[in-house]
Amino acid sequence: MRRSLRFFRSMRFGMILLVLVMALSVVGSLIPQKEQAMTYVRAYGAEKATLLMALGWNDLFHTWYFLALEGLLCINLLLCSILRFPRTVHAGEQLMKTAEDSSTETPCDSAQLQRMKEFLISHGFRKRNAATGEVYTRHFLGFYGSFLTHLSILWVLLFGSLVLMTPQTEDLTVMPGESLVLSDGTRILCESFHIEDGQGKLDYASTLHAISADGKQEKIQEIRVNEPMRFGNYKVYQQTYGTAGRVRIVNHATETEDTLFLTESCFLSIDGQNGVYFEALYPGFVQDDDGNYTLVTNTSGSYPDPVYRIQTIAEGMSTSVLAFPEETLSLGEIDFTFLLPAEYPGLRIKHVSSVLYGALYFGFGLMIAALYLCFFMVPAAVSVREDGYSVVSPKEVQEIREALTIAGKEEEP
Amino acid sequence: MSILFFASLIVYFAAAMVQFSGVSMKKAGLTRAARLLFMVGFALHSGYSIWRGIVAGRVPLANQFEFASGFAWAIVVLGFGLYRKGKAEWTMTAAMPASFLVLSYAAFQPMAIKDLMPALRSTWFVLHIGSAAFSYAAFAISAGLGVGYLLMLRKGKDDSDSRLKQLDYLGYRMVCLGFLLLTVVIFSGAIWAEQAWSSWWSWDPKETWALITWIFYAIYLHQRMRRKWQGKRMAWLSIVAFILVIFTFAGVNLLLPGLHSYATQG
């Protein structure tokens, strides 16, 4: 029992776990993740694809064994940190004792020692009196470096997993001028959207107006990639965009008028028999010398010369037609006027927990600070006696030794 | 203005050659001349980067060419910094060819200056990419020192030799710096990804390989605490680790496209 506990908390076990996580990550990065089964069959053949999916390598980072490895790493880190903590707390005293007990490493005369002491004080060492003389110490906070590093890794793993496991995102599209109502009644109105800014640079920005369910809070913000809107417990991202056709329909018989967005093929009809069948919106066209049109289907996202491909259906006869913006087709008492297309945003709405995110980002900061302590705040003690000095540290402190040698050698001005 | 870029490339090459001659013939005058050349190359390189930054209206680190150029520039800065501290000739012997090789890689990338694409317009851009350049540079120097260590060992030096110990130690210190900066790269990337795409981690190949590299260096740091691993084994580890860095930097863009694939655009 004790032996297995010792193994569980050992650095060797920790390193084995890290190697396994690393090896699986390599596999996960080489095999495309979360694709359809057919993609794997096409890429690797049926037999290998079956094996691959049986092993869960199509979603490797969520397999039970990958998560179990993470869990074991957490346990290993926790045990290792807890069990080493008392030693960390007493490490300063221990180093002082070692310094006091150490024998003189570098003999010096009194002038050299004086220069050295000045050097030590000017380099952040604190003088402490000891039975054997003076001990100058520095960076004892650094003793906590590796403890805090491991603690912060645990922290980030824990809160990072919680954040990743509780994603509450929804992807929605909204037409300019229209609004979305979220489950708690929050309303998000898209006031406008543009792909390019005034100078023709790609911008993808939506102006949103968010209003809380009780109407007491509201916020207007232009969002774009990298600039989401935070409103209540939501974060709203500019995720995608699209271009939709628009048609104004006027019914002279009832003297009514309506404007519709056309995002997919549809049949616009009042009686279900006669009307306009919208097939697609094209970004541009080319017209040859004989007046024939070739429709352009580029994917750059802009619609410089939009054109609607439609069919008019009247009395059982269907005719293919191209309609250009501001062109009106009249079918009986109904006018269909095709308008300039509208660009619209695809928004990602995320439910955020400020506590979880705050904790995660705190972990990030803590780890950076802890690593700094580990690497750049190396604890050291210099025991100075009448005949010389000695340097002690749990780590290599070549720089201090060299600097002290140089400081000692310097001629007095 | 690209003349400045190519001039710096040539000068870095010349510096590396003069340095090799100086070190192998043990001529201090030659190594001094190499450092001077390296400084000239650095001035030309900096001039080019500043010009490019002014023309682009942003920090020139936005695509594979600019990043590689920044990476080479960071190697020179760290090389000089480390040399100033320890006066170890091997820091320069490692930094000179490393900066030349990385800049040569840049020379094969599309050099056109383009607008920053919307996903890159972020306050995190400079921190994330700047720390990546310096982190990779520290790892490059550490690997260079590892090569130096192995070469000196082959020449019959004993591993208790003080110069070898210094190389081993400097290589370790560079890994410490690189590791800290790589942690900054990963975290700033996570925060940025959350701002841009809503998820702080998506197991995108670039992210995954940065993590793989980070774990490898974590293993390096732990293994170094074992006395018998110091020296030769650490030198080998630093070289293997740097191969992972290169794969994260260039290989992923070429072979494993993902969210970061904009980095390959010219």
Ligand code: HEM
């Ligand atoms: C991703 C994982 C890890 C990272 C990034 C990490 C990082 C570090 C760092 C930076 C140091 C200080 C090294 C130096 O100053 O040169 C350290 C020390 C240490 N690590 Fe880890 N570590 C990790 C995982 C582990 C695990 C799983 C164990 C298992 C028990 C472990 C055990 C230790 C021990 C015993 C020390 C020495 C502590 C001391 O000096 O007081 N580490 N670690």
